[in-house]
Amino acid sequence: MNPFIRGCMGKTFVLDTSVLLHDPNSIYAFGDNLIVIPAVVIEEIDKKKNLQDIIGRNAREVARELDNLRESGRLSKGVRLNNNGSLRIELNHKNLNTLEDTFSEVNNDNRILAVALNLQLEMPINQQDHVILVSKDVIMRIKADSLGIKSQDYIHDTIDYDSEINRGYSEEYIPTEKIDEFFQKGSLDLTDIEEEGKKKLQLYPHQFLLLRDYSNPSKTAIAKYDYRLNKLNTLHYGEDTYWGIKGKNLEQRMAFEALLDDEIKIVTLTGKAGTGKTLLSLVAGLYQTNDKKKYQKLLITKPVIPVGRDIGYLPGDKDEKLRPWVQPIYDNLELILGTKTISKMEDTLIGMNRIEIEAMTYIRGRSIPNQYVIIDEAQNLTKHEIKTLITRVGEGTKIVLMGDTEQIDHPYLDSICNGLTYTVNKLKDQPIAAHIHFKKVERSPLAQLAAEIL
Numbered sequence: 001m002n003p004f005i006r007g008c009m010g011k012t013f014v015l016d017t018s019v020l021l022h023d024p025n026s027i028y029a030f031g032d033n034l035i036v037i038p039a040v041v042i043e044e045i046d047k048k049k050n051l052q053d054i055i056g057r058n059a060r061e062v063a064r065e066l067d068n069l070r071e072s073g074r075l076s077k078g079v080r081l082n083n084n085g086s087l088r089i090e091l092n093h094k095n096l097n098t099l100e101d102t103f104s105e106v107n108n109d110n111r112i113l114a115v116a117l118n119l120q121l122e123m124p125i126n127q128q129d130h131v132i133l134v135s136k137d138v139i140m141r142i143k144a145d146s147l148g149i150k151s152q153d154y155i156h157d158t159i160d161y162d163s164e165i166n167r168g169y170s171e172e173y174i175p176t177e178k179i180d181e182f183f184q185k186g187s188l189d190l191t192d193i194e195e196e197g198k199k200k201l202q203l204y205p206h207q208f209l210l211l212r213d214y215s216n217p218s219k220t221a222i223a224k225y226d227y228r229l230n231k232l233n234t235l236h237y238g239e240d241t242y243w244g245i246k247g248k249n250l251e252q253r254m255a256f257e258a259l260l261d262d263e264i265k266i267v268t269l270t271g272k273a274g275t276g277k278t279l280l281s282l283v284a285g286l287y288q289t290n291d292k293k294k295y296q297k298l299l300i301t302k303p304v305i306p307v308g309r310d311i312g313y314l315p316g317d318k319d320e321k322l323r324p325w326v327q328p329i330y331d332n333l334e335l336i337l338g339t340k341t342i343s344k345m346e347d348t349l350i351g352m353n354r355i356e357i358e359a360m361t362y363i364r365g366r367s368i369p370n371q372y373v374i375i376d377e378a379q380n381l382t383k384h385e386i387k388t389l390i391t392r393v394g395e396g397t398k399i400v401l402m403g404d405t406e407q408i409d410h411p412y413l414d415s416i417c418n419g420l421t422y423t424v425n426k427l428k429d430q431p432i433a434a435h436i437h438f439k440k441v442e443r444s445p446l447a448q449l450a451a452e453i454l
Contacts (some may be wrong), residue, residue: 012036014090014116016135017044017108019154024061024410025279029156032084038434040108041103044065046120047112055412093118095268101149109140116149136412155417167253169208179213179310182221186234190225193232195427203227206264206434208254209423222250222302224257227431237261242287243336246300247278251438252276258434259284259400262294266390268424269402270379277402278376279332285400286336289354295372298355300329302376303385303410327375329357360389369394379403380410386419 010033018043019026027035048059069087073081078088083391093115096106103110113133120131133144133151144151162174174196193285194201203209205227213219223232224367237260238253240246247253251271259281269277274447285298373391378401386401393399405415415421427433 010034011130011132012119014038014112014119014131014133016112016137016140017041017042018132018136018140018412020045020062021048021055021058022067022136022154023156024058024335027065027087028081028083028085028152029154030085033086034078035081035085035087036115036119038089038094038112039089040087040094040111040115044108051119054385057384065141085207089286090115090119091125093122099147102145109143112144113140113147113149116144117147120149135417155443166428167209167439168251168435170203171210173212173214173217174180175218176213176215178319179219179221181213182211182223182232182234184387186227186389188232190232204428205431206255206258206261208436222253224254225391236430239313244338245283245336246317247280248276249418249440250443251436251440252280252442255280255436255438256284258436260288261434262398263432264395264434265398265432266423266427266434267398267400268378268427268433268435269400269438270420270424270435272406272407272441274441274443275438276442277438278328278374279335281376281402282329282335283373285374286355288372288398289322295370297371299368299371299373300355300357301360301374302329303360303378303380305377329388366392367394368392368397370396371398373399374396375399375401377403377406379415379418380412380413381419381449383419383422386423390423 011030012034013030013263014036020037023029026135027037031389039327044085045059045062049063049164050056051059058260066075066089069075069079069081073088075087076091078086080086094111095118096110096114098117098121099110102298116131116133120128124129129150131150133140133149134154135141135144135151136154141151141153153264172193174193176187178192178196190201190203203225205225207225209223209225211221211232222235222238224235225231226233235253235257238247238255238257240256242256242260247256251362255276267281269281282298282300285295285300289295321342333351371394373393378386381402382387390399401420405418405421408414408418410418411421424435428435
C-alpha cells in the first residue's frame, strides 16, 4: 500500500487552515503519520500572506516551509518529512456530493470537510477512524463530528497549566507563636515552617504565602519567599500608598510588591476585568519613573484586536488612530492623575515627559533600555509575539504583562494556548520573574457580580 495514499497502517491527519496559521511548524507535530493539506487550504493561506500581523507572518512561514519541501518531490504526490512522516497536498477527494444532504452550501470549510470524509470512505471499515480532521475552529470540529469524521483540536503547543500553582501564592497554616514571631522579626526561616507542618514546601522564587493561624484562621500575614536565604519576609512595598492608590486586597498588595521590586524584571498579572491589573501597573510605573527616577520612561502598549465587529480604518495621525484602542489606559490615568478633562490630562503627561503610549506594531525592531514597560491585553498575543516583545527589552528595563485569559479575542488562541499563559508557566521558576492572579473585582459591586455570574 502506498503510504502517500493512505498513510499505510498509521493515521491520516487532515489539517485545517486554522492549524497552519496558528503554528506554521504543525506539519511536523504528528510523528510518522500522513499529513494531508487540502488544496483549498493553500488558497486560504495565499489570501492571508499579505497581512501585516502574526496571521500574515505565519502564512508566509507556511509558504516557505512548503516551498522547501518541494525539493523532495511533488507535493501533490507526497513527500517524506524529517520525522519519518509524510505530507501530501490533496487535489482529489474534493467532491461535495457526500455532504449534500447535510451541508449543502459550497464554501471552503465544507470543501475541507469533503476531503476528510472522502478519504475516510475510501478506508476499510476497521480503519476509517484513522482519518482525523485537525482544526482550531470549534464549529469545524462539530460539523466533522456530525458527519462521523473523527476530529480534534491542535493541542501540540498547549502547556500544562495548573491554576493553583500559577496563582502566584499559596496558603499555609502555622502556630500562633510563629505568626507572632513573623510580625515581630519580619521574617521566618522556611525550614521552621516545614518542620511544624512536617512537609517540604515547593516554592518558586518570589512566590507569596498567606500564613494563617491554626487556632484563629482569620489572623493572617502575607509573606514573600526569599529563595536565596530560604526565608519568608514581610512585604516591603505592598502595604504602602502610591499616588493615592493602596492595595485593597491580598492580591493587590502582593502585586504592588512585585511591581516595585527592582530585582524582579518581568511581572505577569492575570485576572478578570476590574480586578485592578491596569491601575496598579500604571501607578507602579508612574512611581518608579516620575518619583524615584529609576527608569527613563514609562512605555505602555497593547495589541490592536477589536472586540466584536472591526470598525475599519480610523482617520487622523498615529496618536488619533490609537486613541480608541488605549482608551482604558487613559481612563485609569485620569483616575490616578485626578484630571477632569482629556486636555488637562494630556497637559499633565506632556509636563512629565516620561510616559509614552505606543502601538504594538511599532515595537518590533526597537531596543528598549531602562524603561518600565506595560503590555495590556497580553492574552491576545501568541507565543511568538510575546517572545518578540520580550527580546526587545534592553538593559535596566522592567516589563509587565497582564490580561484576562478568559477573554480571548484572537481567533486562533484560547485560555490555555496564548502568549500570556505560556509566559506564566515558562518563567514560574525563574529568579527574575513573579506572577499574581487576581480574584476579587474591585471596580464596583456590579462589576463583581457580572464577572461572577454573567
